[in-house]
Structure formats: C-alpha cells, structure tokens
Amino acid sequence: MVVVTGGAGFIGSCFVWKLNQMGVDDVIIVDHLGTGEKWQNLVHRTFADYLDKDEFLPRLERGDFNETVDAIVHAGACSATTERDADYLMANNVQYSKALASWAVAHGKRFLYASSAATYGGGECGYSDDDAVTPRLRPLNMYGYSKQLFDLWVLRNGYHDRVTGFKYFNVFGPNEYHKGDMRSVIHKAYPVARDEGVMRLFTSLDPRYADGGQMRDFVYVKDVVEVMAFFWQHPDKTGIYNIGTGTARPWNDVARALFRAIGVDGRIEYTPLPGHLRDKYQYFTEADLAKLRRAGCAHAFMSLEDSIADYVRNHLVKGDPYL
DSSP, X not given: OEEEETTTSHHHHHHHHHHHHTTOOOEEEEEOOTTSSGGGGGTTOOOSXXXXXXXXXXXXXXXXXXXXXXXXXEOOSOOOTTOOOHHXXXXXXXXXXXXXXXXXXXXXXXXXXXEEGGGGTTSTTOSOOOTTTGGXXXXXXXXXXXXXXXXXXXXXXXXXXXXEEEEEOEEEOTXXXXXXXGSOHHHHHHHHHHHHSEEEEEOOOSTTSOTTOOEEOEEEHHHHHXXXXXXXXXXXXXXXXXXXXXXXXXXXXXXXXXXXXXXXXXEEEEEOOOXXXXXXXXXXXXXXXXXXXXXXXXXXXXXXXXXXXXXXXXXXXXXXXXX
16 A cells, blocks of 8 residues: 555646556545645546545554555645745644654655755755755755755655655646646646737846746656656665756746647747745756666656647647646
C-alpha cells in the first residue's frame, strides 16, 4: 500500500495517474478537498481509500498503518509562494513533513517528498542540488524557506540516505486548473491568448534581462512524473534531486510557443511587476541535472514548444484539463 499526500492536487494526482499506468492502484489518497474543484482530479484515478490530511496523521502515529503501508509519497503542502502566514507554513510544510518522514524512517518504509526550486532564491549559489550547497541557499519567500528548512532537517539527520526528495522547477500541465493564482502562466494566459491574441508578461527591473527575457526552467508535469517513476522503481536511489529540464527559457518563448500551439498571430504586452513581488522574484532558474544523471535517470525531457503544444492541443483546447 502506498500513501500519496496531496493526491488530489496537481503533481500528486498526476503521480497517481502514473502509478495507475504502472499497475499500482493499492493507493491511499491523503488530501484536504474543501469546497474547491480539485476532487475532479480523482475521478479518473483508481485508488483504495481517501483520508483527510488531519485524520491521517493521528492514525499514522497511532499505528493504524504500520502493517499495511509500505511507502509514503509526500506531495501535499501549501504551494502558494505568496503565502504570508509563516506559522501555517511551518506547521503544514515543515512539521507535518517531519512527522511523516520520522514515521517512515522509524518503520523502515520508503519516503519520497516534494521540495522546490524556490529554495534557490536569487540563484546566488547556483542551482546545484549537491548536499554541500544546500545549507548556503537563501530563499526569497517563506514558502521557499519552509521547503529549505525541511531539506536541511533531512540532511542534518542523515536521512538523505533513506529518503528521496524532488526540487521541482516551474511545473505546468494538466490537473493544475484548481490552483488559483498558483496556476502556471500558461494555464492563466490560454483563454486570453485564444480569444484576444494577447499574452501579458511582467516588465523587468533587472538590467540584465529585457522585458519578457527573464528566464525559468519550465518543466512539463508529464516529464516530472516520469522522473518520479524512475525513483519509485529504484528504491536504492536516495537523496535530494532537481527535477527540471536543465535548460532555462525566456518568458517571451513561452508566449510564442503558446501562440503557435493555439494557431494565432499573437502579441505580447508587458505589465509592471507588482510591488509585493519585486524583492521576491526569480529572474533566472535552471536545474543542474548532474546529480540526477549520476543516479542513472536518463529521461529525455520534452522541449518547451512540444510540452506547450501537448498541453494546449490535448487538454486545454478540448476543455479537458485532466490526466
């Protein structure tokens, strides 16, 4: 039995899709559905049970799952990079993660978890997932700091030899529709680009980057779950790994790829970077994949253009945002 926390969320539900593809359906989904629409991510999935996250942890610590659960894939967290309630992030992203990891290590169970490229902050230390670099990272927002704190806890306790963490870069794709402002710009821009032939991007306040020339490592969720599946199938591969394409691309390229996928002759408009983001904006991210490749993961990532084309033509155009 495998537990997937955040299993109704974006990456979590996509990984359940991949597990189902691999013939794994003995799955417990742990999440908090609330009044939103992410329950729809579960409609096409096959799983054994669903538990609310606040019910799951007490039952785990009580011993209810000692004999039945073999692995926890911890994809559940507050993923809002603009979240300002630091106490909430500490409880939800750090302490909850510690409790799950401690249980897994104590009981000899597998533990795979979601970290984030937000831990890299402004990139002053580069984008290497080498364990020696991690303590020097300085995230720009509390979300990134919460992920950094848990990574440091894993390293400090020597758990990197027993658990596997994933530093996701700019992930986009099916099953993200419910995330509000945390949806990818691709999902948010699609209806306007389709109907008006316009995509709006932020101006740059950094003289090294032109407007729309800010660069990110955009990675398709279908690629993300393929990499996760590699580690699922190789339990001896532990540690903390980047999951990105290894190639930074400018936002202007995203716009052009979106226009091409829709089939419109679009134009880009630039709007001022909001004040609350000015000191917290990442102008460049690019995953260093050396450690991933040394682990034996040779997955070939889709290009930005092919990824956006697949997302648009096989999901968004059809009005089917799900996997």
